[in-house]
Amino acid sequence: MSVLYVVIPIALLMSAGAVATFLWAVRRGQFDDLSTPGMRMLHDDDPQPPKRDETNEPAEKQ
Amino acid sequence: MASDAPQEGVCSIVPCSHCQLPVPPGLLVAGSELQFCCHGCETVYAAIQGAGLERYYQLRQAGGGPVVVTRASGRNYAELGDPSFAALYVRELPAGLAQVELFLEGVHCSACVWIVERLSQVVPGVVHARLDLHRASAEVVWDPKVVSLAEIARTLDRFGYPPHPYRGAERRRLRLQEERTLLIRMGAAWAVSGNVMILSVSLWAGWFADMDADTTQLFRWASMFITLPSILWAARPFFSGAWTALRGRALHMDLPIAIGLSAGFLGGAINVVRGQGEVYFDSVASLIFLLLVGRWVQQRQRREASDAAELLFSLAPAQAHLVGADGQVRDVALERLTAGDIVEVRSGETVPADGEVVEGQSAIDASVLTGESRPVEVGPGDLVHAGTLNVAGMLRQRVERTGELTRVGKLMQAVEEASRRRAPIVALADAIVGRFVAVVLALAAVTAVVWWLLDPSLALDHTVALLIVTCPCALGLATPLAVHAAVGRAARLGIFVKGGDVVERLSKPSRVWFDKTGTLTQGRTELLRAELADEYRPLLLAVERHSSHPLARAVVQAWPDLAELDAVDVQQTVGGGVRGVVQGRTVRVGSLAWVGTEQGGDTYRDLAGTWASDGITPVLVAVDGAVVGALGFGDPLRPDAAAAIAELRRLGCEVGILSGDHPSVVAAVGRQLGILPGDCRGAATPEDKLAAVQACKDRGGVVMVGDGVNDAAALAAATVGISVHGGAEASLQACDAFVTRPGLGAVVELLLGARRTVAVIKRNILFSLVYNLVGTALAMTGLLHPLVAAILMPLSSLTVVSSSFRSRTFALPAEPTKPRSR
Numbered sequence: 001m002s003v004l005y006v007v008i009p010i011a012l013l014m015s016a017g018a019v020a021t022f023l024w025a026v027r028r029g030q031f032d033d034l035s036t037p038g039m040r041m042l043h044d045d046d047p048q049p050p051k052r053d054e055t056n057e058p059a060e061k062q
Numbered sequence: 063m064a065s066d067a068p069q070e071g072v073c074s075i076v077p078c079s080h081c082q083l084p085v086p087p088g089l090l091v092a093g094s095e096l097q098f099c100c101h102g103c104e105t106v107y108a109a110i111q112g113a114g115l116e117r118y119y120q121l122r123q124a125g126g127g128p129v130v131v132t133r134a135s136g137r138n139y140a141e142l143g144d145p146s147f148a149a150l151y152v153r154e155l156p157a158g159l160a161q162v163e164l165f166l167e168g169v170h171c172s173a174c175v176w177i178v179e180r181l182s183q184v185v186p187g188v189v190h191a192r193l194d195l196h197r198a199s200a201e202v203v204w205d206p207k208v209v210s211l212a213e214i215a216r217t218l219d220r221f222g223y224p225p226h227p228y229r230g231a232e233r234r235r236l237r238l239q240e241e242r243t244l245l246i247r248m249g250a251a252w253a254v255s256g257n258v259m260i261l262s263v264s265l266w267a268g269w270f271a272d273m274d275a276d277t278t279q280l281f282r283w284a285s286m287f288i289t290l291p292s293i294l295w296a297a298r299p300f301f302s303g304a305w306t307a308l309r310g311r312a313l314h315m316d317l318p319i320a321i322g323l324s325a326g327f328l329g330g331a332i333n334v335v336r337g338q339g340e341v342y343f344d345s346v347a348s349l350i351f352l353l354l355v356g357r358w359v360q361q362r363q364r365r366e367a368s369d370a371a372e373l374l375f376s377l378a379p380a381q382a383h384l385v386g387a388d389g390q391v392r393d394v395a396l397e398r399l400t401a402g403d404i405v406e407v408r409s410g411e412t413v414p415a416d417g418e419v420v421e422g423q424s425a426i427d428a429s430v431l432t433g434e435s436r437p438v439e440v441g442p443g444d445l446v447h448a449g450t451l452n453v454a455g456m457l458r459q460r461v462e463r464t465g466e467l468t469r470v471g472k473l474m475q476a477v478e479e480a481s482r483r484r485a486p487i488v489a490l491a492d493a494i495v496g497r498f499v500a501v502v503l504a505l506a507a508v509t510a511v512v513w514w515l516l517d518p519s520l521a522l523d524h525t526v527a528l529l530i531v532t533c534p535c536a537l538g539l540a541t542p543l544a545v546h547a548a549v550g551r552a553a554r555l556g557i558f559v560k561g562g563d564v565v566e567r568l569s570k571p572s573r574v575w576f577d578k579t580g581t582l583t584q585g586r587t588e589l590l591r592a593e594l595a596d597e598y599r600p601l602l603l604a605v606e607r608h609s610s611h612p613l614a615r616a617v618v619q620a621w622p623d624l625a626e627l628d629a630v631d632v633q634q635t636v637g638g639g640v641r642g643v644v645q646g647r648t649v650r651v652g653s654l655a656w657v658g659t660e661q662g663g664d665t666y667r668d669l670a671g672t673w674a675s676d677g678i679t680p681v682l683v684a685v686d687g688a689v690v691g692a693l694g695f696g697d698p699l700r701p702d703a704a705a706a707i708a709e710l711r712r713l714g715c716e717v718g719i720l721s722g723d724h725p726s727v728v729a730a731v732g733r734q735l736g737i738l739p740g741d742c743r744g745a746a747t748p749e750d751k752l753a754a755v756q757a758c759k760d761r762g763g764v765v766m767v768g769d770g771v772n773d774a775a776a777l778a779a780a781t782v783g784i785s786v787h788g789g790a791e792a793s794l795q796a797c798d799a800f801v802t803r804p805g806l807g808a809v810v811e812l813l814l815g816a817r818r819t820v821a822v823i824k825r826n827i828l829f830s831l832v833y834n835l836v837g838t839a840l841a842m843t844g845l846l847h848p849l850v851a852a853i854l855m856p857l858s859s860l861t862v863v864s865s866s867f868r869s870r871t872f873a874l875p876a877e878p879t880k881p882r883s884r
């Protein structure tokens with residue numbers, strides 16, 4: 001059973017790693033907005049990136 | 063200016079290329095693929111196409127659901143370039159970049175997210191734009207050297223999302239920081255409880271399978287060390303809460319929680335050192351985790367409510383049109399105005415400061431301040447107040463007082479005073495805690511003494527078992543979860559509740575006071591009665607089209623379909639009426655005194671008199687020197703007002719009206735709604751309203767429903783203040799709950815929902831007490847094995863969770879079924 005003296009600390013290190021990752025994610029603001037990212041991922045595959053068409057400037061109607 | 067809104071009732075079914083509403087026949091362009099219902103839609107369409115973002119329309123279609131119209135406002139946003147604005151709203155980032163948070167009107171679907179986040183590809187100089195759809199706020203980072211914020215704002219506006227600078231950004235960042243810390247505590251506690259649980263399962267398995275003593279001790283020591291970060295750091299909010307409660311000699315849920323946690327941990331630690339007896343680290347760790355989940359849910363819900371309220375504030379005008387010494391008009395931030403400045407107030411805008419009119423003729427709707435529904439005529443020399451609405455022509459005003467010195471500002475001070483003086487209510491769960499703690503401590507003492515006499519070696523174990531099993535986890539979750547579930551459902555119905563205690567306070571109102579103008583009524587003048595032969599109507603309309611008077615506008619709005627005639631020689635008499643010549647006939651329309659000099663029409667004169675006593679403003683019409691008809695104007699009731707009041711009565715509430723309007727108008731509204739004449743109070747100043755609310759508070763809960771600044775003090779003083787759709791900033795700040803959809807039905811729903819929620823809370827508390835009772839009985843008789851405690855505790859929490867989320871506190875509308883593409 002002496003293997004436990006090695007395995008338990010390893011397991012704990014792994015959990016500590018998971019907690020550290022979570023900490024990083026929270027600090028980066030990953031959990032601040034839980035609804036919009038779900039929609040954002042649906043948009044990623046633009047057929048071509050939109051270009052600013054210099055000749056067809058939107059009419060500046062003020 | 064082209065018509066701003068699509069007109070209803072047109073027979074053609076050509077959809078607008080942008081908003082898909084029918085295009086009015088007058089605006090159809092023959093032979094064109096593209097048809098627009100208004101100039102606003104055309105601008106947005108051109109902007110989106112011009113920027114190469116036409117994929118928006120595909121995405122919008124794929125998203126399903128109804129198309130919500132987005133339109134450009136066409137403002138030029140010059141005030142955003144002002145240094146005083148930058149100091150207030152813009153945050154400087156390293157590398158010369160700047161960041162601002164903008165509240166966007168009109169964002170509603172995933173296509174909006176797509177288009178807003180393409181901003182960096184459309185406007186050079188924008189580094190990135192992120193939209194939080196739930197809060198309708200966009201974070202924009204840009205390079206001020208390349209592009210101005212005003213240009214960015216104009217682009218967003220052209221896409222149909224008029225931006226508003228968000229004023230509470232700093233406060234929001236602090237709240238977000240707090241929420242993140244709590245989330246980290248929760249995550250850490252989760253990791254701890256998971257790991258301890260693994261070890262505990264081995265211990266229990268070993269208990270059945272005779273694990274050797276060394277390994278058992280290893281597992282016990284390991285569990286203790288793993289629990290340390292949880293009890294020392296993650297659980298700190300509970301210990302500090304308990305400490306505050308002790309020092310303040312108040313009872314709080316945190317107190318029994320802290321007792322249970324520390325007894326469980328210390329008892330376990332002693333047993334680990336002794337090498338015998340039971341340990342409860344798994345129970346302690348999962349208690350901490352579950353309780354933190356409850357806290358987090360509570361905090362997040364509170365943040366969402368205050369975010370929603372603050373975003374609505376940012377809709378208030380933050381700029382004024384300052385007339386410079388050179389006669390040039392430029393937009394400046396409201397905070398920049400000083401006494402002596404001349405500002406321009408355009409039609410439909412809010413007056414920015416208190417001051418005298420120096421130029422122009424108009425009518426001012428001061429209902430937000432006074433509750434008076436009839437617009438007041440103003441001209442040079444008259445004093446107009448900040449917060450009131452200019453409904454007719456353009457005015458120039460000399461600023462005398464700004465900000466807190468204005469009448470609105472002073473009212474807001476009364477509001478703060480009223481909310482400070484309001485006693486906090488004792489939450490249901492906290493009311494039980496006092497007795498709960500006493501009972502638990504007494505039982506613990508009994509257990510310790512009895513077992514000391516029976517078997518001293520077991521006394522400590524059984525006492526610790528009792529303390530940990532009575533740790534009120536489910537009790538602590540009972541209220542936050544039930545309230546969270548209810549508040550979340552309410553928000554989807556357009557009802558926003560600030561803070562969980564509001565729900566408990568709302569459950570037992572004995573009296574509901576309503577404001578009249580804008581709350582029971584629609585808050586705008588409409589043509590209610592027309593006794594005028596059809597042949598005269600086009601003549602009248604032709605004259606009224608030339609007037610900007612609110613009553614004239616009401617006529618134009620009421621008859622959109624009549625033939626258009628031309629009026630010539632139109633003259634307007636202030637305080638009198640309008641005259642003009644149409645098709646050679648002289649038309650006069652105006653007040654009784656002004657038109658009354660004409661001949662005949664006795665029936666119309668009598669009619670006008672009767673209307674006046676019913677609270678309807680009468681106007682006479684004369685053609686070619688003879689009175690031929692009468693019109694009656696008023697502020698119509700909201701369509702669901704009568705039903706809502708009847709429903710409130712059925713629920714056992716006394717209903718009354720508190721209005722600043724003329725008593726005869728208030729009495730007339732009261733009669734229509736079936737409210738007792740004694741409960742209809744007119745001509746009430748904000749102070750009167752406050753006094754009326756406070757007077758009723760001795761006899762039980764008072765709910766005040768209002769929308770204006772003049773209601774704000776009463777809203778803050780009432781047990782619960784509810785601000786209705788379209789409420790003023792001040793009332794939104796003062797209220798406890800606000801409704802973002804029109805009508806009073808939501809107020810009734812809120813009261814009903816609150817009752818159901820309190821019933822759920824009571825049920826939750828009952829469940830948790832029953833579990834505690836079972837646990838206590840087992841612990842006192844010495845039958846409580848740690849394994850039983852470990853099962854009992856999460857089971858009780860699970861019951862509370864499912865009971866909270868399954869109950870239908872607020873009835874949700876049926877979800878629109880979304881057609882899925884593939």
